[in-house]
Amino acid sequence: MFNKVKTINIIKRFDYILLLLVAVVTVIGFFVLKSAAATMNTGSSIVKTQLVSIIIGAVICLILSLIDYTYFKPWGYFIFIVAIGLLIYVIFYGYGRLVDGIGSNSWILLGGYTFQPTEVAKVAYVMVIPALLANLKEEFSLKIFLLTILTALAPIGLILSQPEFGSAVVFTVSLIFMLFIYGIKFKWFAIGTGAVAALLPVIWLFLEKFQRDRIFSILTPDAENVDTSHIDRAKMAIGSGRLKGMGLFNGTQTQSGLPIKDTDFIFSVVGEELGFIGASLVIIILFLIIARIIYISANTDDLYGRYMTIGIAGMMMFHFIENVGMNLGLLPVTGIPLPFVSGGGTAMIINFALIGLVLSVSIRKKQSIT
Amino acid sequence: MVNDQKKIKLYKERKRLLVIIVVFALCAILLLARIFYIQFIKGEEYQKLAYQQQTRNQKLTPARGAIYDRYGNDLAISIYVNTISISPTAMRANELSVDLLARGLDKILKIGKETIIEKINKESEYELLVRQVEKEIGDELQSWLSDNNIAGVTIEDDTKRYYPNDNLAAHIIGFTGIDNQGLIGIEYTMDEVLKGIPGKITSEIDKNGTLIPFSTDNQIAAYDGLDVVLTIDENIQYIVEKALDEAIFKNDVTRGATAIVMDPKTGEILAMVSKPDFDLNNPRECPDGFDSTSWTGYSTKDINLLNQTVWRNKALSDTYEPGSTFKAITASIALEENVILLSTMTDDYEIEVQGWDINCWRSYPHGEETFLEGIYNSCNPVFVKVSQLLGIDIFYEYVEMFGFYDKTKINLQGESNSLFQKDFGLEYQEIDLAVASFGQRFKITPIQIITAYSAIANDGKLLQPFIVKELLDSQGNIAKKFETITVRQVISSQTSQTMREVLKGVVSEGTGKNAYVPGYDVAGKTGTSETDEENVYTASFCGFAPAGNPVITVLVVLHDPQGDSYYGGVIAAPVVGQIIEETLEYLQVPRNLDEALIERDVLIPELIGYSIDQATDILDELQLQSILIGDNILEDVSVSYQYPLAKTIVKEESIVVLYSYLPEEKERVTMPNLLHKTIYEAKVTLNALGLNIDTKGLGTCIDQSVNKGEKIEKGSIITVTFRYTDNVE
Known part of the structure; x- marks a missing residue:
C-alpha cells in the first residue's frame, strides 16, 4: 500500500519541466557537437561516445530520480572516500596530461576508457557535504563545523594539486552556495574571502605558466607574449555568427581551426553556426535549468535536499558562466565544459546523475511537512 | 514557537x-x-x-613554374608533398600513450622518437613535425591515424621542388628555399616569373556599407608561375659534364673546372658546367673535403662555404687570365686593322719591353716565321710586335668592343666584372699592352672569352649570350620568346672568315692539334696561364666547329691541374675535341671526310663451323686478316673457336684468330710498351703480336688500355690513346 502511494506521487510530482529543459538542451548540444566533430580526425568516435553517454546518463538520471535521495547519505560517504582515493591516485598516476586543454593529470585509464575522478567526486560532494551541514544545522558544534569545512576542502585541495584550477573552483562555488544557504554569517564569508585572497599569491606560485598566461590574458587583453589565440578564434567564430548563424556544419571557424571546439569552445560553435538566436536559446535554457534547481531548493523543506540541490545549482552555474564567459573573452580559459553540450562522456553522465538527484529531491520536497 | x-x-x-x-x-x-x-x-x-x-x-598560392631544357625535358618540377604538424594538446588526449604515439609517428616519419615526444609534451597548440615529406608518407600516416583513431595530427598539402637530374646543370637551374623562393641560378633570376601571382581577396562594400565577404567575385584567382624553357640541351649538358669529369679525374684538377657550349649564331648557351657541383635535391650537403662536424648547411659560415665552393658558377663568377686563348683576339684585331698580313715575315726571338724580357713559351724559339706560323706556334714575341703595331688606344678599343669591359648580361646571377689596369685607375703602359697581347695581366670571365670567340665565328657580330629561350603559360602557350640580341659588329665578316681558317690551322697544324676531330674542322686556340699563386696554372682551350660554318663554340677551363701536364694544348684541347665530336654527332652534323681516309667499321661474322678455307675467304672479303692456330691445319678442318667473337665491331684490316680445335688454353701474348710510339708504330707492334688496335686521338701514345707485361689473348682489341705533346702549348 505504501509502495502504491509512492508510485502515484512520483508520476504526479515528477518535475517534467526540468526534464524537458534538459532534454531540449541535450539534443541541441548533440547536433552542435556533431558539427564540431565533423572535421576532426576522431570525430566519429567523439560523436559515438557522446550518444552512448547521453543514453547511459538518461537512464542513470531516471533511476536516481526514482530512489529516495535520503538513501544516498550512507552511499555518499562511501563514494566520497573512493573519490578521494582516486583523486590521490591521479596525482601520481594520472593519465593524459593536458587532456582537457588546461593541463592536468585528471584522467584515469580503465580498460581502454578514460574517466575523470573529479567528476565522480562531484556526485559524492553533493551527497556528503549537505548531509554534514544538515546535521550541523540540527545540532551546532564548532568542532564538527570545522571538521565539516575541512572535509569540504579536502577534494578541493587534491584537485588543485593535479593541478586543475577550474574544477577546484567548481567545488568551491558549490561549497560557498551550500554555506550561504546554510546561513553562515556574512562576517565569516568576509573572513573566508580574506583568507583566500591572502592565499592567492601562493596559488599563483603553484600555477603553471600557461595557466598564468591565460589569467593574464584576460586581465590585459593586449599584452604580448601571451597566447590569446584561443580567445581570438572564439570571438571571431561567435562574431561571424550574427543573428541567424552560418548554419550547422557551415561555420568557417568551426570547420577549420577553432581549437578544442568539441569541449571547451563548443559555445563558440553554437555562436558561429546558430547565431544570436541559437546562442541566446542555449543560454536561456541553461539559465532556466539552473533557476529551476534553485526553485526546487527553495521549495524543499528538508535541509539535506535543500543543501544538496543548491550545491548542484552552484556547480552547474559555475560551469555555465565560466564556459560561456571564457568563450566570450570575459573569463580566463579553463577546461570547464558546458553542461549537456560539450563533448565528454564522464561529464555528461555526471550531469545527468546530478539532475537525477535534483529530480529525486523535487519529487519528495514536501515529504517532511506533509 | x-x-x-x-x-x-x-x-x-x-x-x-x-x-x-x-x-x-x-x-x-x-x-x-x-x-x-x-x-x-x-x-x-x-x-x-x-x-x-x-x-x-585557403590555398591561393600559385603553382611554381617548371624549368625545361630546349626540348622540353624536365629540369625542375614541383611535386606535391605533405607538411605534418601536430596539436600537442589534442595529441595527449588520445587513448594511446605519448610513447606509443611517438613510436608510431617515428616509424612513418623517421624523425626521431625523442624529438616527437618532446614536441607532444610542449605547451602549445601547434608544433611542426616535418616539412615536405613525400605524398606517399603523408598517405601512409593518414591511414595509420584513421586506423588507430588518433587525433591532433594535421597533414597539409604543399609543393616541393624536385630536380630529376640531381647534379646536372646544377648551377644553371639553381634551387629553391624552404618557402619555394629561388636561391641561385634560374630559380633565382627568374623567380618573379616562376613563382606566379598569388590570389587576392578584395573586400567589397555594398550600398549599405556592409561587407560582402563570401562572394566568389571578390576572389582574384592565383596565376600559376610560367614555365621557363632554357636554351640548354640536356644531352649536350650531359656530354660536357661527362667530358669534364673525366678530364678532372685524369689530370688531377684540384681547383675546379668549367666548360661552356654556345651557339655562335644565336648566342644561346647549350651547356654550361661548373665543377665542383652539387645535388640540386640536396644542395646543403657539406662539400667533399670539408669538416662536416657541426655542419648544418644553414649557418652563415656553412652558406659562405657553399657559396665559395660548390654553389659557385665558375663560368660566370671566376675571373682568370685567358693566356694564349686571347691571341685569337689580338690576331683578329691586327687583321681587321690591317697592320700585318698572315704572310708577313716576323720572328719570335726575345723582345724587351720597358725593361722586361719576353720570350716564346717554348724553351727554344721557333725563329724566323710568318705571322700565320707565329699564330700556329703561339709565339708570344710575335703578338707583342703585332700589338705594338696596333698601339694602346686601338688595341683596348677592340678589347672593349669584344665585350671584355662589360658583363655579358647573361640571365644568371653572380657574373663578375673583368679586371684591367683601368679598373685600378691606372693608365695603360707599353708593358701592359705587350703582355695583354698574349692574354696576361688582366682577368676576364669564361663567359666573356667564349662570347668573343663566338663573335669571331659569327661573321664578327658580338651577341649577348642568353640562357632563357621562352616562357610558357600553364596551357603551354609561348608567353614570351627571347630573341638573339646583337651587341655590335666587332670585326668584318671577311676578317671573321680569315680567322676561322687560321684557327682551324692552329688545330690541324699548330699548338691545338689535340682538339682535332676527323671531319669536323675544329678551329680554336690553346691557353695556359699562371695564376696569382706560383706554380698554379690554368689550362684552357676555346674553339668552334665546323670552321667553315660554326655550329658550336666550346670553352674548357681547368684550374690547377696536378697531372703530367698543365698545358691547355695537352689537357684542355682533347676535352674540347671530345665535346665537339660527341655534340656534333648528336646534332647529326655530317663529317667532312675524304672517303679514302675513312677507316671502315666491320662487324665480325660467326665463323665457327665453317671450314678454315671458307672462313679465310669470308674474312678476306671483309678486308680482315686471319691467323690460324692448330696442329693439323687442313683446308677442310672446321673452325672450332674464333677471337674476337662474332658480332664484335672492329676497324678494317683487323686480325681475327681462328682455332682448328677447341682450345682449353687460348693463345696469349705479352703486352708491349707503346708509350711515345706513333699511331703507325703502335699498330705495327700490336699486329705483329696478333693484337688489334683501337686508336683515340692523334700524336704519340700516352695511354694503353692494357698495361705492359700483362698476358693477353691473341686477337684482343687494345685501346690506345694518342696525344700531341710536342709544340702544343
Whole structure:
C-alpha cells in the first residue's frame, strides 16, 4: 500500500519541466557537437561516445530520480572516500596530461576508457557535504563545523594539486552556495574571502605558466607574449555568427581551426553556426535549468535536499558562466565544459546523475511537512 | 514557537536563495549582452577577421613554374608533398600513450622518437613535425591515424621542388628555399616569373556599407608561375659534364673546372658546367673535403662555404687570365686593322719591353716565321710586335668592343666584372699592352672569352649570350620568346672568315692539334696561364666547329691541374675535341671526310663451323686478316673457336684468330710498351703480336688500355690513346 502511494506521487510530482529543459538542451548540444566533430580526425568516435553517454546518463538520471535521495547519505560517504582515493591516485598516476586543454593529470585509464575522478567526486560532494551541514544545522558544534569545512576542502585541495584550477573552483562555488544557504554569517564569508585572497599569491606560485598566461590574458587583453589565440578564434567564430548563424556544419571557424571546439569552445560553435538566436536559446535554457534547481531548493523543506540541490545549482552555474564567459573573452580559459553540450562522456553522465538527484529531491520536497 | 523560528529561518534562507537567483540572472543577462556586443556591434569586425583568417588558410598560392631544357625535358618540377604538424594538446588526449604515439609517428616519419615526444609534451597548440615529406608518407600516416583513431595530427598539402637530374646543370637551374623562393641560378633570376601571382581577396562594400565577404567575385584567382624553357640541351649538358669529369679525374684538377657550349649564331648557351657541383635535391650537403662536424648547411659560415665552393658558377663568377686563348683576339684585331698580313715575315726571338724580357713559351724559339706560323706556334714575341703595331688606344678599343669591359648580361646571377689596369685607375703602359697581347695581366670571365670567340665565328657580330629561350603559360602557350640580341659588329665578316681558317690551322697544324676531330674542322686556340699563386696554372682551350660554318663554340677551363701536364694544348684541347665530336654527332652534323681516309667499321661474322678455307675467304672479303692456330691445319678442318667473337665491331684490316680445335688454353701474348710510339708504330707492334688496335686521338701514345707485361689473348682489341705533346702549348 505504501509502495502504491509512492508510485502515484512520483508520476504526479515528477518535475517534467526540468526534464524537458534538459532534454531540449541535450539534443541541441548533440547536433552542435556533431558539427564540431565533423572535421576532426576522431570525430566519429567523439560523436559515438557522446550518444552512448547521453543514453547511459538518461537512464542513470531516471533511476536516481526514482530512489529516495535520503538513501544516498550512507552511499555518499562511501563514494566520497573512493573519490578521494582516486583523486590521490591521479596525482601520481594520472593519465593524459593536458587532456582537457588546461593541463592536468585528471584522467584515469580503465580498460581502454578514460574517466575523470573529479567528476565522480562531484556526485559524492553533493551527497556528503549537505548531509554534514544538515546535521550541523540540527545540532551546532564548532568542532564538527570545522571538521565539516575541512572535509569540504579536502577534494578541493587534491584537485588543485593535479593541478586543475577550474574544477577546484567548481567545488568551491558549490561549497560557498551550500554555506550561504546554510546561513553562515556574512562576517565569516568576509573572513573566508580574506583568507583566500591572502592565499592567492601562493596559488599563483603553484600555477603553471600557461595557466598564468591565460589569467593574464584576460586581465590585459593586449599584452604580448601571451597566447590569446584561443580567445581570438572564439570571438571571431561567435562574431561571424550574427543573428541567424552560418548554419550547422557551415561555420568557417568551426570547420577549420577553432581549437578544442568539441569541449571547451563548443559555445563558440553554437555562436558561429546558430547565431544570436541559437546562442541566446542555449543560454536561456541553461539559465532556466539552473533557476529551476534553485526553485526546487527553495521549495524543499528538508535541509539535506535543500543543501544538496543548491550545491548542484552552484556547480552547474559555475560551469555555465565560466564556459560561456571564457568563450566570450570575459573569463580566463579553463577546461570547464558546458553542461549537456560539450563533448565528454564522464561529464555528461555526471550531469545527468546530478539532475537525477535534483529530480529525486523535487519529487519528495514536501515529504517532511506533509 | 519552534515552528515559527523554523519558518523565520526558512524565510531567511529563501531570501538568500532569491539573492542567488537575482545575481545569477544578472550574470546571464551580462552574457547575453556580451554575445549581442560580439555578434552585432563588433560582429562585422570579427567576421572580417575570421574571413581573413579563413582565406589566409585557403590555398591561393600559385603553382611554381617548371624549368625545361630546349626540348622540353624536365629540369625542375614541383611535386606535391605533405607538411605534418601536430596539436600537442589534442595529441595527449588520445587513448594511446605519448610513447606509443611517438613510436608510431617515428616509424612513418623517421624523425626521431625523442624529438616527437618532446614536441607532444610542449605547451602549445601547434608544433611542426616535418616539412615536405613525400605524398606517399603523408598517405601512409593518414591511414595509420584513421586506423588507430588518433587525433591532433594535421597533414597539409604543399609543393616541393624536385630536380630529376640531381647534379646536372646544377648551377644553371639553381634551387629553391624552404618557402619555394629561388636561391641561385634560374630559380633565382627568374623567380618573379616562376613563382606566379598569388590570389587576392578584395573586400567589397555594398550600398549599405556592409561587407560582402563570401562572394566568389571578390576572389582574384592565383596565376600559376610560367614555365621557363632554357636554351640548354640536356644531352649536350650531359656530354660536357661527362667530358669534364673525366678530364678532372685524369689530370688531377684540384681547383675546379668549367666548360661552356654556345651557339655562335644565336648566342644561346647549350651547356654550361661548373665543377665542383652539387645535388640540386640536396644542395646543403657539406662539400667533399670539408669538416662536416657541426655542419648544418644553414649557418652563415656553412652558406659562405657553399657559396665559395660548390654553389659557385665558375663560368660566370671566376675571373682568370685567358693566356694564349686571347691571341685569337689580338690576331683578329691586327687583321681587321690591317697592320700585318698572315704572310708577313716576323720572328719570335726575345723582345724587351720597358725593361722586361719576353720570350716564346717554348724553351727554344721557333725563329724566323710568318705571322700565320707565329699564330700556329703561339709565339708570344710575335703578338707583342703585332700589338705594338696596333698601339694602346686601338688595341683596348677592340678589347672593349669584344665585350671584355662589360658583363655579358647573361640571365644568371653572380657574373663578375673583368679586371684591367683601368679598373685600378691606372693608365695603360707599353708593358701592359705587350703582355695583354698574349692574354696576361688582366682577368676576364669564361663567359666573356667564349662570347668573343663566338663573335669571331659569327661573321664578327658580338651577341649577348642568353640562357632563357621562352616562357610558357600553364596551357603551354609561348608567353614570351627571347630573341638573339646583337651587341655590335666587332670585326668584318671577311676578317671573321680569315680567322676561322687560321684557327682551324692552329688545330690541324699548330699548338691545338689535340682538339682535332676527323671531319669536323675544329678551329680554336690553346691557353695556359699562371695564376696569382706560383706554380698554379690554368689550362684552357676555346674553339668552334665546323670552321667553315660554326655550329658550336666550346670553352674548357681547368684550374690547377696536378697531372703530367698543365698545358691547355695537352689537357684542355682533347676535352674540347671530345665535346665537339660527341655534340656534333648528336646534332647529326655530317663529317667532312675524304672517303679514302675513312677507316671502315666491320662487324665480325660467326665463323665457327665453317671450314678454315671458307672462313679465310669470308674474312678476306671483309678486308680482315686471319691467323690460324692448330696442329693439323687442313683446308677442310672446321673452325672450332674464333677471337674476337662474332658480332664484335672492329676497324678494317683487323686480325681475327681462328682455332682448328677447341682450345682449353687460348693463345696469349705479352703486352708491349707503346708509350711515345706513333699511331703507325703502335699498330705495327700490336699486329705483329696478333693484337688489334683501337686508336683515340692523334700524336704519340700516352695511354694503353692494357698495361705492359700483362698476358693477353691473341686477337684482343687494345685501346690506345694518342696525344700531341710536342709544340702544343
